[in-house]
Amino acid sequence: MAKKKQIRIYSEPAGGWGALKATGEALALQGVAISGAKTLLRMNQPEGFDCPGCAWPDPKHTSSFEFCENGAKAVAWEATVNRCTPAFFAAHSVSELSAWDDYDLEMAGRLTHPMVYDRASDRYVPIEWSDAFALVAKHLNGLDHPDQADFYTSGRASNEAAFLYQIFVREFGTNNFPDCSNMCHEATSVGLPQSIGVGKGTVLLEDFEHADAIFIFGQNPGTNSPRMMSDLHSASRRGAKIVSFNPFRERALERFAAPQDPVEMATLGSTQISSFLYQVRVGGDVAALKGMMKALIEADDVALAADRPRVLDIEFIEGHTHGFDDLAADLRATGWDLIVQQSGLSRDDIQNAANIYMSAKNVILVYGMGLTQHHRGTENVQQVANLALLRGNIGQPGAGVCPVRGHSNVQGNRTVGITEKPSVALIDGVERAFGFRPPADHGHDVIATIDSMIRGDAKVFVALGGNFAAAVPDWVRVQAAMRKLDLTVHIATKLNRSHLVHGKEALILPCLGRTEIDIQADGPQSITVEDSMSMVHASGGRNEPASPHLKSEPAIVAGIARATLGAGSHVDWEHLVASYDRIREKIEIVYPMFRAYNERIRVPGGFHLASTARERVWATPNGRANFLVFKGLDEDPAHHDPDALWLTTMRSHDQYNTTLYSHSDRYRGVFGQRDVVFMNPRELRKRNLHPGERVDVWALSTDGIERVIRSFKVVEYSLPDGCCGAYYPEANPLVPLYAFDPQSRTPSYKSVPVKISRAAAVGADSSHHAAVLDTARVHHASE
Numbered sequence: 001m002a003k004k005k006q007i008r009i010y011s012e013p014a015g016g017w018g019a020l021k022a023t024g025e026a027l028a029l030q031g032v033a034i035s036g037a038k039t040l041l042r043m044n045q046p047e048g049f050d051c052p053g054c055a056w057p058d059p060k061h062t063s064s065f066e067f068c069e070n071g072a073k074a075v076a077w078e079a080t081v082n083r084c085t086p087a088f089f090a091a092h093s094v095s096e097l098s099a100w101d102d103y104d105l106e107m108a109g110r111l112t113h114p115m116v117y118d119r120a121s122d123r124y125v126p127i128e129w130s131d132a133f134a135l136v137a138k139h140l141n142g143l144d145h146p147d148q149a150d151f152y153t154s155g156r157a158s159n160e161a162a163f164l165y166q167i168f169v170r171e172f173g174t175n176n177f178p179d180c181s182n183m184c185h186e187a188t189s190v191g192l193p194q195s196i197g198v199g200k201g202t203v204l205l206e207d208f209e210h211a212d213a214i215f216i217f218g219q220n221p222g223t224n225s226p227r228m229m230s231d232l233h234s235a236s237r238r239g240a241k242i243v244s245f246n247p248f249r250e251r252a253l254e255r256f257a258a259p260q261d262p263v264e265m266a267t268l269g270s271t272q273i274s275s276f277l278y279q280v281r282v283g284g285d286v287a288a289l290k291g292m293m294k295a296l297i298e299a300d301d302v303a304l305a306a307d308r309p310r311v312l313d314i315e316f317i318e319g320h321t322h323g324f325d326d327l328a329a330d331l332r333a334t335g336w337d338l339i340v341q342q343s344g345l346s347r348d349d350i351q352n353a354a355n356i357y358m359s360a361k362n363v364i365l366v367y368g369m370g371l372t373q374h375h376r377g378t379e380n381v382q383q384v385a386n387l388a389l390l391r392g393n394i395g396q397p398g399a400g401v402c403p404v405r406g407h408s409n410v411q412g413n414r415t416v417g418i419t420e421k422p423s424v425a426l427i428d429g430v431e432r433a434f435g436f437r438p439p440a441d442h443g444h445d446v447i448a449t450i451d452s453m454i455r456g457d458a459k460v461f462v463a464l465g466g467n468f469a470a471a472v473p474d475w476v477r478v479q480a481a482m483r484k485l486d487l488t489v490h491i492a493t494k495l496n497r498s499h500l501v502h503g504k505e506a507l508i509l510p511c512l513g514r515t516e517i518d519i520q521a522d523g524p525q526s527i528t529v530e531d532s533m534s535m536v537h538a539s540g541g542r543n544e545p546a547s548p549h550l551k552s553e554p555a556i557v558a559g560i561a562r563a564t565l566g567a568g569s570h571v572d573w574e575h576l577v578a579s580y581d582r583i584r585e586k587i588e589i590v591y592p593m594f595r596a597y598n599e600r601i602r603v604p605g606g607f608h609l610a611s612t613a614r615e616r617v618w619a620t621p622n623g624r625a626n627f628l629v630f631k632g633l634d635e636d637p638a639h640h641d642p643d644a645l646w647l648t649t650m651r652s653h654d655q656y657n658t659t660l661y662s663h664s665d666r667y668r669g670v671f672g673q674r675d676v677v678f679m680n681p682r683e684l685r686k687r688n689l690h691p692g693e694r695v696d697v698w699a700l701s702t703d704g705i706e707r708v709i710r711s712f713k714v715v716e717y718s719l720p721d722g723c724c725g726a727y728y729p730e731a732n733p734l735v736p737l738y739a740f741d742p743q744s745r746t747p748s749y750k751s752v753p754v755k756i757s758r759a760a761a762v763g764a765d766s767s768h769h770a771a772v773l774d775t776a777r778v779h780h781a782s783e
C-alpha cells in the first residue's frame with residue numbers, strides 16, 4: 001500500500017475530518033473494519049481495556065467513548081487480521097527479512113507460535129513452550145555471573161507482568177533492568193525528586209479545567225497524546241492562554257478541530273490552541289526558561305520599588321522552598337543578549353511569555369521529549385520546576401508540573417519496581433513478601449547494557465516487549481554487539497528489527513495483547529496500569545486471542561522463572577499466575593501505597609497514587625522544594641563548527657515509536673517517505689541545496705567514529721536557524737553512544753551536531769534504509 005511520495009502543505013487543522021478519514025483507512029488496512037470498530041468502543045471503558053497507545057489519562061475511565069485517531073491505530077495494529085505464522089518464517093530466512101523495511105516487518109502481523117532460531121537453515125522454526133523455557137534456563141544457569149544477563153522492559157507491560165519480572169530477575173541474582181524509560185523520562189525521574197521530592201507529575205486531569213495558562217515545552221500532543229487535545233481544546237475555548245515552545249510549528253499546537261464537536265465538524269471550523277507558538281531553537285529551552293524567570297525577577301523588583309503587589313509568591317518561596325537567592329543571583333548575572341542568542345527568540349517574545357505567566361493565577365507547565373532528551377535534560381526539567389515554584393504553581397488547583405509520559409504503562413512499570421537502582425524500601429519489601437533478600441548493588445540501565453554488550457561481557461538479553469535494537473542510539477554499533485550475544489529472547493506481539501538482530505541462539509515468545517481475553521487457571525484475568533497522572537485502574541481484554549498458542553506476559557515470565565529457579569525458588573510462580581489478584585496482593589506487601597489494591601481497582605476509574613508534592617509536602621532531604629541553578633545556557637556541549645546544525649529526532653504522526661503505521665506524516669506534509677531532513681530555506685541556500693535534493697548527514701563525532709546516514713531528501717520547513725530535524729529511528733545511527741545526560745543517562749536524541757552535504761553519487765531515489773543497512777552489514781562482516 002505504498003503511498004505516492006509527496007511533499008505538500010497540509011492546510012487543515014489537526015483532528016477534524018482528516019483524523020476520521022485516517023482512522024477509517026487504518027482500520028481497513030488491518031482488516032478490522034467491523035470487529036475493530038467494536039473493539040474501539042471497549043477502549044477506556046470501565047469494563048474494557050486501557051488504550052495501548054499513550055499514557056494520557058481518561059476522564060475517570062468511566063466516560064463515553066472518546067475518539068482518538070492514534071489510539072484507534074494502536075488498537076487496530078494489535079487487532080489486525082494479519083498473522084506472522086511458522087509458514088511465514090519457513091518462507092523467509094532471517095537474512096532475507098533483515099533487508100525488509102520496518103513497516104513490512106510490522107505488516108507481517110501478529111506472532112502466533114513460540115519460535116527458535118535454527119542456524120542451519122537461517123530461519124526461525126516452531127518450538128514447544130516448555131522447551132523454550134528450558135533453553136532460557138540452560139543459558140541463564142550456565143552464566144559465570146547473573147550480571148552477564150540483561151532484562152529489558154518496554155512500557156506497555158502491565159503492573160502484574162512487570163512486577164513478576166522484577167521479582168524473577170532479582171531472585172535470579174541481578175539488578176540489570178535497562179528499560180525504555182532510560183531513553184525517555186528518566187530526566188524526570190532523576191530531576192524532579194531533587195526539586196520537589198517526587199519523580200512524577202503533580203497535576204490531575206481536572207486541573208486542566210482550572211488552569212488560567214498552560215505552557216507546553218517540547219511535546220507534540222496532537223500526535224503523541226491526542227486525547228490531551230480535548231483538554232487543550234476546552235481550555236482554549238474557555239479563555240485559558242496556551243503558549244508552546246517548539247522548533248516545529250506543530251499543527252495541533254496551532255489549530256484543532258475536535259471530532260467530538262458536532263458544530264466544528266459540520267462547519268469545518270476549528271479552535272486556535274496556542275495563543276503563541278514560539279519557535280525556540282533546538283536546545284534553546286533553557287535559555288527561554290531562564291529568560292522568563294529573569295523577566296519575573298525584574299518585574300518583581302519593579303513591583304517592590306513601586307510598592308505594588310509582588311510578582312513572585314514570596315509567602316510560598318519563604319515557607320516552602322530553598323535556594324531562591326542563588327537562583328536569583330544567577331538569573332541577574334545572565335545577560336539578555338546570550339539568552340536571545342541561545343533561545344533563538346527575541347527578548348519581546350520571552351517578555352510576552354513571562355507576562356502571560358505572571359498574569360495567570362494558576363499555571364500548568366507541560367513538557368515532553370523536547371526537554372528530556374538533551375545532555376542536560378535533568379537540569380532542563382528542574383528549570384520547569386523552578387518556574388513553577390516562583391509563583392507557587394505546585395499544589396494548588398489548576399496548577400502544577402505535567403511531564404507527559406510515553407508508553408501507556410511506563411509509569412506503572414517504574415512504580416512496581418522496574419529499576420536498576422533498588423531502594424532499601426524495595427529490597428526490604430521483597431524480603432517481606434517473598435522471604436529472600438535481593439542484591440543491593442546497582443545494575444545496568446540502557447547505556448550500561450550497551451557498554452556491556454560492546455565489551456563482550458553480556459551473554460543473554462531478554463526483552464519484555466519493545467524494540468531495543470532500533471530504539472537505542474548508535475544502533476549500527478549496538479546491533480553489531482547484539483549479534484555476539486549467546487542468547488536473545490523477545491517476548492513480543494509483533495515481529496520487529498530486534499528479533500532479526502539475534503544472538504547465537506534466539507527465541508521469539510509471542511504474547512497476548514491488552515485487547516485480548518486472558519484466561520488463567522482461576523478464570524479470566526484483568527491487568528492494571530498507571531497513567532501519566534498516577535491513576536491506577538484495571539484493564540480487561542475482550543477480543544479472542546490472535547492465536548491459541550499465545551501466553552500472557554505474566555505466564556511467560558512465570559514459565560521462565562520456574563524453569564530457571566527450579567524447586568528452590570521462594571516464589572510459587574504457578575499459584576501467583578493462576579489469579580492476578582494474588583500478584584496484586586504481593587505488590588501490596590512490597591509497596592504499602594497499593595493498600596486494598598484489589599478492592600480499589602474494582603471501583604470504576606480506579607484510584608490515585610498520592611503525590612506528596614501535590615499536597616505541598618516536600619519529600620526531599622531538606623524537606624523543602626529546591627530551586628536548582630542551571631549554570632550557563634548550554635543544554636548540550638557546544639560545538640564550534642559554523643557549518644554544523646543541531647539535529648533533533650522525533651516521531652511522525654504515523655508511527656508508534658519504532659512501529660510504523662505508514663510512511664506519511666500528514667500534519668507536516670510528508671507523504672509516502674520517511675528518509676527526509678527538515679531544513680529552513682536560509683540553511684538550504686547557505687549550502688546551495690534545493691528542496692527535494694538528496695543529502696548525506698554526518699554527525700560531528702568526537703570519538704573518531706564515522707556516523708552517517710545517506711541519501712536523505714531535503715524538505716524545506718519553517719525552523720529556527722541552526723537546526724534541522726529527522727525521524728526516529730531512521731536517524732538514530734547519528735546519535736553517538738557517548739552523548740547522554742550524565743545525571744539521568746538519557747541519550748541526547750534531541751541534539752546531535754551534524755554536517756550536511758549533497759549525497760555522494762547515490763541514485764536520486766535509493767532507499768536510505770538500504771544505505772544504512774549497507775553500513776550495518778559492513779560492521780557485521782568486520783566483526
Ligand SMILES: Nc1nc2c(c(=O)[nH]1)N[C@H]1C(S)=C(S)[C@@H](COP(=O)(O)OP(=O)(O)OC[C@H]3O[C@@H](n4cnc5c(=O)[nH]c(N)nc54)[C@H](O)[C@@H]3O)O[C@H]1N2
Nearest residue numbers: 070218219220224282283368369370406407648651656657
Ligand atoms: N502516536 C504516538 N503516540 C506516542 C508515541 C508515538 O511514537 N506515537 N510515543 C510515546 C512515547 S514512548 C513518548 S515518550 C511520547 C513522546 O511524545 P513527545 O514528547 O511529543 O515526543 P517527540 O515526537 O519525540 O518530540 C516532541 C516534540 O519536541 C519537539 N522538539 C524537538 N527538539 C526540541 C527542543 O530542543 N526543544 C523543544 N522545545 N522542542 C523540541 C519536536 O518538534 C516535537 O514536536 O509519546 C508517546 N505517545
Ligand SMILES: Nc1nc2c(c(=O)[nH]1)N[C@H]1C(S)=C(S)[C@@H](COP(=O)(O)OP(=O)(O)OC[C@H]3O[C@@H](n4cnc5c(=O)[nH]c(N)nc54)[C@H](O)[C@@H]3O)O[C@H]1N2
Nearest residue numbers: 154180184465466467471491492494496649657658728749
Ligand atoms: N532518535 C530517537 N530515539 C528514541 C526516541 C526519540 O525521540 N528519538 N525516543 C525514545 C523513547 S521516548 C522510547 S520510550 C524508546 C521506545 O523504545 P521501545 O519501547 O523499546 O520501542 P517500541 O517501538 O515502543 O516497541 C515496539 C515493539 O513492542 C512490542 N509490543 C507491542 N505491544 C506489546 C505488548 O503488549 N507486549 C509485548 N511484550 N510486546 C509488545 C512489539 O513487538 C513492537 O514491535 O525509544 C527511544 N528512542
Ligand SMILES: [Mo]
Nearest residue numbers: 184185406407
Ligand atoms: Mo518514551
